[in-house]
Amino acid sequence: MTHMESFRDPATARRLIDAILRQVTGSLRVIEFCGGHTHAIMRYGLRDALAPQVTLLSGPGCPVCVTASADIDQAIALSQRPEITLATFGDMIRVPGTKTSLQGARAEGSDIRVVYSALDALQLARELPAREIVMLGIGFETTAPTIAAAIAQARAESLKNWSVYSMHKLTTPAMRAILDAGEVAVDAVLGPGHVAAITGWEAWSFLATEYGVSCAVAGFEPTDILQALLACAQDKAAGQPRVTNSYGRGVSAEGNLVAQGLMAQVFTTADAAWRGLGIIPDSGLAIAPEYAAFDARARYALPGLAEGPLDAEAALGCRCGEVLRGVVEPAGCPLFGTACTPAHPVGPCMVSAEGSCAAHYRYQGVVA
Amino acid sequence: MTDGVVLLAHGSGGILSQELIENMFVRHHANDVLSGMEDAALVSLDDQAEARVAITTDSFVVQPLFFPGGDIGKLSVCGTVNDLAMRGARPLYLTSAYIIEEGFSLTELERIVVSQAATARAAGVRIVAGDTKVVERGSGDGIFINTAGVGLVPEGVHVSAANARPGDVVLLSGAIGDHGLAIMTRREGLQFSSPLRSDCAPLNDLVATMLRACPEIHVLRDPTRGGVATALNEIAQRSGVGIEIDEAQVPVHVPVQAAAELLGLDPLYVANEGKLLAIVPESAAGAVLQAMQSHTYGVEAAAIGRVVSSSPGRVVLRTPLGTRRLVDMLSGEQLPRIC
Amino acid sequence: MCLAIPVRIEEITGQMARVALGGVSREVSLVLTPEAQAGDYVLIHTGYAISVIDEAEAQETLRLFAELEEASREVEAEEAAARNDRSREDATLS
Numbered sequence: 001m002t003h004m005e006s007f008r009d010p011a012t013a014r015r016l017i018d019a020i021l022r023q024v025t026g027s028l029r030v031i032e033f034c035g036g037h038t039h040a041i042m043r044y045g046l047r048d049a050l051a052p053q054v055t056l057l058s059g060p061g062c063p064v065c066v067t068a069s070a071d072i073d074q075a076i077a078l079s080q081r082p083e084i085t086l087a088t089f090g091d092m093i094r095v096p097g098t099k100t101s102l103q104g105a106r107a108e109g110s111d112i113r114v115v116y117s118a119l120d121a122l123q124l125a126r127e128l129p130a131r132e133i134v135m136l137g138i139g140f141e142t143t144a145p146t147i148a149a150a151i152a153q154a155r156a157e158s159l160k161n162w163s164v165y166s167m168h169k170l171t172t173p174a175m176r177a178i179l180d181a182g183e184v185a186v187d188a189v190l191g192p193g194h195v196a197a198i199t200g201w202e203a204w205s206f207l208a209t210e211y212g213v214s215c216a217v218a219g220f221e222p223t224d225i226l227q228a229l230l231a232c233a234q235d236k237a238a239g240q241p242r243v244t245n246s247y248g249r250g251v252s253a254e255g256n257l258v259a260q261g262l263m264a265q266v267f268t269t270a271d272a273a274w275r276g277l278g279i280i281p282d283s284g285l286a287i288a289p290e291y292a293a294f295d296a297r298a299r300y301a302l303p304g305l306a307e308g309p310l311d312a313e314a315a316l317g318c319r320c321g322e323v324l325r326g327v328v329e330p331a332g333c334p335l336f337g338t339a340c341t342p343a344h345p346v347g348p349c350m351v352s353a354e355g356s357c358a359a360h361y362r363y364q365g366v367v368a
Numbered sequence: 369m370t371d372g373v374v375l376l377a378h379g380s381g382g383i384l385s386q387e388l389i390e391n392m393f394v395r396h397h398a399n400d401v402l403s404g405m406e407d408a409a410l411v412s413l414d415d416q417a418e419a420r421v422a423i424t425t426d427s428f429v430v431q432p433l434f435f436p437g438g439d440i441g442k443l444s445v446c447g448t449v450n451d452l453a454m455r456g457a458r459p460l461y462l463t464s465a466y467i468i469e470e471g472f473s474l475t476e477l478e479r480i481v482v483s484q485a486a487t488a489r490a491a492g493v494r495i496v497a498g499d500t501k502v503v504e505r506g507s508g509d510g511i512f513i514n515t516a517g518v519g520l521v522p523e524g525v526h527v528s529a530a531n532a533r534p535g536d537v538v539l540l541s542g543a544i545g546d547h548g549l550a551i552m553t554r555r556e557g558l559q560f561s562s563p564l565r566s567d568c569a570p571l572n573d574l575v576a577t578m579l580r581a582c583p584e585i586h587v588l589r590d591p592t593r594g595g596v597a598t599a600l601n602e603i604a605q606r607s608g609v610g611i612e613i614d615e616a617q618v619p620v621h622v623p624v625q626a627a628a629e630l631l632g633l634d635p636l637y638v639a640n641e642g643k644l645l646a647i648v649p650e651s652a653a654g655a656v657l658q659a660m661q662s663h664t665y666g667v668e669a670a671a672i673g674r675v676v677s678s679s680p681g682r683v684v685l686r687t688p689l690g691t692r693r694l695v696d697m698l699s700g701e702q703l704p705r706i707c
Numbered sequence: 708m709c710l711a712i713p714v715r716i717e718e719i720t721g722q723m724a725r726v727a728l729g730g731v732s733r734e735v736s737l738v739l740t741p742e743a744q745a746g747d748y749v750l751i752h753t754g755y756a757i758s759v760i761d762e763a764e765a766q767e768t769l770r771l772f773a774e775l776e777e778a779s780r781e782v783e784a785e786e787a788a789a790r791n792d793r794s795r796e797d798a799t800l801s
Contacts, residue, residue, distance in 0.1 A: 003713050003748060003760075003765075004629070004712075004713060006765075006769055007768075008688070009772070010688045010689045010690065011776070012772045012775065012776070013689045014689065014690065015772075015775050015776065015779045016775065017689075018779070019775065019779075034709050035707050035709060036707055036709020036710060037709070039707075039709075042693060043634075043687070043693070044687050044689055044691060044693075045687045045689065045691025045692050045693040046689075046691065048691055048692060048693070049689070049691045061709075062707060063707060064707060089704075089705070089706045089753070090703030090704045090705050090706075091703075091705045091706055091707050093701075093703060094377075094700055103375055103376065103377065103700075103701075104373070104375065106376075107373045107374065107375050107376070108373060114703055114704065116558050116559075116631070116704050116706075116753065116754060117753045117754025117755070118753065118754070119736060119754045119755075120558075120559070120754070139706065139707075142709065142711065142752055142757065143706060143752065143753060145739055145755070145757070146736075146739070146752065146753050146754070146755040146757075149736065149738045149739060149755060152738075153738075192709065193709075194709050194710075194711045194750070194752065194757070195709075197711070197750060197757050197758040198757060198758075220709060220711075222689060223772065227768075227771075248761065248764035248765075248767060248768060249760050249761045249762070249764040249765040249768060250711075250750055250758050250760060250761075251758070252761075256739060256740070256757060256758060258738075258739055258740070258741060259739045259757065262738075262739070341383075341699075342383075342696060342699035342700075343382070343383035343384055343387070343697075343699040343700070345699075352707065353632075353705060353707070354707050354709070361696070362693060362694045362695075362696050553731070559733060559734070560731055560732065560733045561731075561732050561733070562730060562731040562732070563730050563731075564731070622729040622730060623729050623730040623731050625729060626728040626729025626730060626731045627729075627731045629712050629728065629729075630712055630714075630728060630731060630733070630751075632710045705710060706710055706752070706753050707709055707710060
């Protein structure tokens with residue numbers, strides 16, 4: 001535990017907070033791309049500590065939040081086939097589709113299992129040869145290589161009863177889409193540290209060179225986040241957008257080449273449907289044709305882009321889409337805290353532990 | 369988004385559980401005793417007397433049936449005894465009803481019953497009535513146990529979730545998260561190996577010791593499903609007060625913290641089966657804490673917070689960084705996350 | 708996609724490693740970090756190691772924190788000195 005504890009040192013965190021507040025003249029607006037950062041910021045009360053000079057906006061980096069309703073519906077439909085056992089990461093179980101969620105489907109009789117790892121899903125396939133196991137592939141570049149590795153493993157073992165329904169997405173196209181939309185003005189981006197462990201921090205240099213926005217790639221301990229925010233503040237003061245790596249111990253310039261190679265082997269880029277952002281070209285990962293036997297879409301004759309709404313709750317007044325683009329604060333959604341609460345979520349931003357709405361709900365009424 | 373069916377989340381002890389209980393059960397069974405929604409009900413068996421007989425019921429459906437630190441049998445006695453103790457009652461008699469799935473091993477059944485008997489003896493209670501049903505293979509999870517418990521509250525003791533007052537001190541009897549994480553790390557699909565053991569224990573003797581130090585304890589609650597976070601929220605709501613806790617003061621064992629980090633869980637929401645929260649007047653806090661620390665089941669007891677008049681119905685946490693955030697109730701099931 | 712935890716590799720068997728944190732251990736795959744050795748710390752995500760932690764970088768960051776502590780002390784000392792100067796001025800003026 002001591003490795004993590006060093007980066008949670010309260011005295012260091014306080015000094016970094018003070019340093020940031022001294023550095024920021026006027027204001028600093030930073031968008032935290034990654035839902036894991038939203039969660040950590042909430043857990044350590046950093047928003048309140050840095051307000052009002054520093055505004056932290058949540059971005060679309062919550063793979064749960066950006067999964068289209070149509071994809072959830074498709075996953076539920078798969079789970080309703082009697083021969084299929086669906087394996088999923090726990091994060092997905094409450095996300096609403098058009099009519100119900102995976103947890104609702106399980107209550108109605110679907111065989112849905114929560115797994116910690118694709119390795120566990122492979123094990124299910126070996127132990128239950130009469131069942132067809134479908135693993136729900138969600139996550140960005142941090143998770144995609146692990147699924148790619150599992151698919152490669154399945155092929156090496158010639159597993160006959162295992163496939164992946166890929167809903168994997170790529171972070172940089174989404175980042176570009178948000179900035180291209182011009183709806184949100186930020187001074188800097190808090191870069192996703194574990195995505196960058198795979199992609200390398202240089203993959204984020206386009207933010208400075210093409211958009212004139214700074215990016216500090218950050219880890220997830222409070223001192224990691226604060227150190228990165230200090231870098232953002234210093235960049236703003238210097239008037240010089242840069243991309244820097246504040247997570248040196250986990251992230252290198254070129255990233256994890258083995259992981260990148262596996263991804264390139266097992267996946268191809270494809271158009272993907274993002275809740276809140278619409279269909280973004282080349283922003284998703286589809287399983288390459290040589291691995292079609294492990295591609296649930298091929299195996300069960302499903303369309304490349306699931307048919308149906310991206311955002312079923314919009315009709316109910318849910319503004320998750322705008323929240324995901326950093327355009328609207330959760331409190332700006334008419335359902336926030338009334339019809340939509342963590343116990344009874346309408347949209348995915350409230351369902352996910354790291355969704356912007358769930359995070360903000362926990363700030364209501366806090367005395368600073 | 370209502371699904372029209374009961375979900376696992378309705379049993380996890382958080383907001384959905386609360387809603388099902390209020391909207392389905394309390395609504396139809398309405399009476400002033402039930403609506404108190406305490407861990408155990410206080411009734412009188414003689415219309416004239418003050419209500420000092422404590423009654424409770426509980427069901428045990430834990431999987432796996434045998435886990436480090438306990439089993440469903442031990443849990444069934446501790447859980448029931450503790451519900452009574454949380455009203456300040458001295459537990460006296462338990463009942464135990466078994467619903468057993470056809471095909472269940474008689475050897476395992478005996479292990480469970482022997483464990484119940486040993487725990488009952490250790491807790492000083494007697495199991496005086498029971499029932500047995502067998503259901504068809506596939507209709508149950510091996511075995512379910514339902515219990516009822518009866519006890520007596522001493523005169524002058526008034527313990528209730530509605531009694532917290534601003535200025536009171538919040539005490540916690542020891543480290544949190546051991547039971548829930550011990551169970552979760554054993555569950556299929558998670559495959560962690562850890563030294564985690566359930567903290568399952570009968571707390572009636574600890575409570576008796578505490579009441580001797582201070583008969584005016586205001587609130588007692590065992591943070592079972594939903595954890596300390598949910599229990600404190602319930603107390604804050606019932607008492608109409610705010611509660612502030614200091615995260616640095618909440619004891620958590622290193623392996624529990626580690627398992628929680630790996631699974632993306634917060635120990636504040638994880639179930640405990642051998643811990644209690646006590647809310648006591650400030651003047652008595654020192655004495656009660658000392659009484660707890662001198663008892664086997666309170667060795668790691670700590671003062672973790674205060675009751676305040678601001679933010680009524682809410683629980684606020686001071687993080688180790690000195691910043692503050694809300695602690696909400698558990699909303700659904702607690703599941704491992706990857707994000 | 709963000710929950711990755713630093714753990715220590717205790718033992719490697721083929722492509723799998725037994726890793727530990729705070730007494731809890733698990734088997735993880737090293738397929739994505741074939742260069743990892745026993746004794747290394749790795750970031751694990753959903754049962755796979757995704758990055759070997761660079762100890763030198765970790766120490767460098769901790770060293771920067773220590774410098775920050777130094778710098779904070781200097782700033783505090785300067786501010787305290789400035790307050791002293793002002794109160795001496797006030798005293799002479801009154």
